[in-house]
Amino acid sequence: MGSSLKSFIKDVRNAKTFSDERTIITKQSAKIRTKLRDDHLSSSKKRENIQKLLYLYILGEPTHFAQVECINLIASDQFVDKRLGYLSTSLLLDESQDLLTLLTNLLNNDLNHPNNKYIVSLALSTLGSLSSYDLAKDLYPDVLHLIETSNDPFILSKSLQCLSKLISKDFELTILSILPIDIFVKKFFSNNKNDLLLTNNVWLGICKFLQSIVILLLSSFSSSSNSDLLSDQFLTDLNHCFSSIIPKLFYQLSSLNIKNYESSYDVQGVRDPFLQCEIILTLKYLFKLSKLSTNHFISLINDHYNKFMDLLTQLINNSSLNLNKNPNNAILYEITMTIFELEMDQSLRLLGVNILANFLKPYNNNNNNNNSTVMQGKRSKNNHINNSNSNNIKYVALNTLIKVIKYEPCAIAKHRKFISQCLYDTDISIKFKALELTFTILNKDNLVELTEELIKFLKDIFSNNNGTHDYVYFDIDESNDLINYTVDNFLKKCDLFDSNQDAIKLRSLFEILKIVGNMISIDQLNEFLIIINNIENWQVKINSLIENISNNMINNRIVTNNISWNLIMVWSIGEYGDSIITKANGNITSNHLINYLNQLNILYSQNFKNPLISNLSINKHSYSDYITMIQYILTSALKLSSKINQSDAHNIESLRQIILSHQKDSNLMLQIKSNQYESIFNQGINIKRIILDSMPKFIKQADNNNNTSDHNKIQPNQNRNNNQNELLLDLLSDINDNLNQEKSTSSGPITVSNNNHNSKPISKTTTLTLPKDNIDLIFKTDLLEVYSHIIDVQPGNAHLELFFKPIKTFVKSMHSLCAVSKQQKLTLGHLYPHNTDIEMNQIVKQSLKIVGSGKLKLRVKLTLVTVSSNSISDKTQEIQFDYKFNETI
């Protein structure tokens, strides 16, 4: 093992195995520890050790043992030692450490170093990055002194940056900062001679300083405790200063935007976009202060706001010419954020929307090539940066549009063509954002158009999934997420369809089912059923069903790989069999329907009994889905038996056979159902007709309504036909008890939701309930409960779900992160429903797939914002817990 830094790095790099590397690192680390204790070591050797230590730091090794050594290095009078000392101190220490007091004297000396400005600058940088409360307090006067006396832009710029950091550490210093702001105005803005001082880096410092002050003022206004410290006099003086500085900022900004090329600050022909953005942001802060605060700063708005808006308009005009330059776009983006945050006039807001819409437009990136001439020789690999450039502006544009849609919904909806184009972007994150935005702009006027667009989009993803695309640009999990997101949100938006648009609505729903039917969940399917059930236009409904059914049934072709489609068809036959037969004018007969049910019954019975030889594509659907499917078939057969011509004994018998076919089923649920249905089947036709009538309009309860669809079917009938049902109560007692309970507890909300249903589409949220088996409460605080549900555990992999349920308050922006032990790898799904805001007692779930080996252990970290009803303030909370499962993979 060599002794120099270079050979150490080489050794580490050449290590063949991970354990070799560990050995080298541990050895070296131990060696450094011993060496550092040696006082007689030459300073060049000391430096070498510290450098090696820094390399260890980069490798992520512990380095705390050498912190004092680093500080000692600063004490040397050699520049070379000081430089390394400051570098290592600022890296190895952070603001929270007590050791920082050791720095006070050293920094004090170096800040006042008489003839080496680089030492002063190193001290300023370090103080800026390590400013504890004490250091800030002690060294504040020295920094101020530098600003007062120095005439070197290099030092001034750094002192200003440092000062901005110090005042944010301690509010009292801000009160004292009446002093610097006085000095500040005198120093930089009193006469024209000062122009020499005002280089770009000093401007950056000035901006930073002003921002710091405004941020402090804003936060002190919002928390009442500090605001009494602010005297009127102080605020008036401050206002005066701001007022005199704003025109200078205007001038500087417009001259940056117009003046000629200067190579040192140039970025692709744009002059110092960094400073331009910084000035815009500073002005934004100043006007925000003026808008939000007490009347002290109102004059800023009165005197300068119009000028500011003019200036921004002018900047937009100048910059819009060159949309393919990223620095230009950065400035435009900064301006847009300013416009919306200050809620400027509509004319400017429209300009802002247009800028963002322009970002979405595809354009030629070829001019962008001068961007990346760095690291030549490997330039070919850099090309993607240019490609992704247009993606970056698309991403920020979509993101911003989603944020600002509340200000200009119509103007944004006008650009839907460009938004829709982004749906077909190859970048999944852009697809998601575009989808989110599409649903936000969706309204009655563009409903039909956007629905078509969404169906087209689903087709596109589906063909990606099935490899019919020439290229596969993202994986199946991601596209399933996209599909689920689309279907969920579309179902929510279905309320927007007018009643005279029923035909379109049904056509769209069936279209969606045809495309992605085998990828959506049974929960989502219930939504479909409800929407179909609730369509009032009988004519339209039946015609649409006939159209869809006839294809399958008459030609004796059953769709084998679309369980959702089949389920809807089966359900429709049960509900509307009679109307379908009458309306179809002999094209569809009861024979067709029964035959169809029979075929599906055989298909799915085989399937769930022999999953291995299944000829269905098992996509998302599992054993339990097949059972659900068979239950639907049974119900449908039962219902149909009351709707067809009773004299047709053959048909009636066929239906009876379907029901009987599960009488000895190995699945208990199906067996019970089969037997129960048989006894209903044998009732007289009059009783049957009443029990098995079509479902009435389904009225959603606001929340918590996640009955299985079977319950839905029976519950309303029970309401009306209590008397006739009495004789069934024994048979169906388990279900009935359940239902009666639900009915009695929820009778209130039903009437309430009746009103909601028409006025508030929000009530149509997809809600989840906890699965009944395999569910464990793994964590509980007074705030929320977390359950786990194990779906599947096999050697090597496990699939489980977590359910989060806030029990005290409404929870906003919840994010959850999970970790597993080192031998395992975790794939974390999105929160479902796609919503980070959760009502009280509502449940969201997240799926986890774990591969690897060992015991199942989980660490969960949640960040969330709680909203309590009695206080305005939202509180961010972090919850972390560990949980050990009994299972091992």
Place this chain on the structure above:
Amino acid sequence: MTQLRYLLLISRQGKVRLMKWYTPLSSKEKTKITNELTQTVLARKPKMCNIINYSDHKVVYRRYASLYFIAGITPDIGNELLTLELIHRYVETMDAYFGNVCELDIIFNFTKAYDILNEMIMCDGSLAESSKRNILQTMTAMDSMDNHDKLDRVLS
């Protein structure tokens, strides 16, 4: 505005080449961020955009040859597009300093890479110097003082 929370330089193989934190975090949190971001960023496909939503903030990254420059920025006020330019400016400055910079330059001269970064970005991650020339001048001046000191030591 560009206010960085951290800047990580990570190689194609997932090795950290440089890291600088502008907000105080525990070493545990640092490791977590580094590991998670390494995984996420390396898995991104070339045509994807350079912006990621990560925990409570945004991350902007850019790839140069075999090296990824990954910057965490403050949400809401951070300008993602400008951050990309900031990263580029850093790379350009290193390119001028080292003369056609490559990953090896940064590995073996990481202190210089840090020095350049510290000239550009100060305090809690805000830009202090936007001129490439000024940074290079400062670096040259400090390097010559270094050499002067070393020479003195040899002569004495």
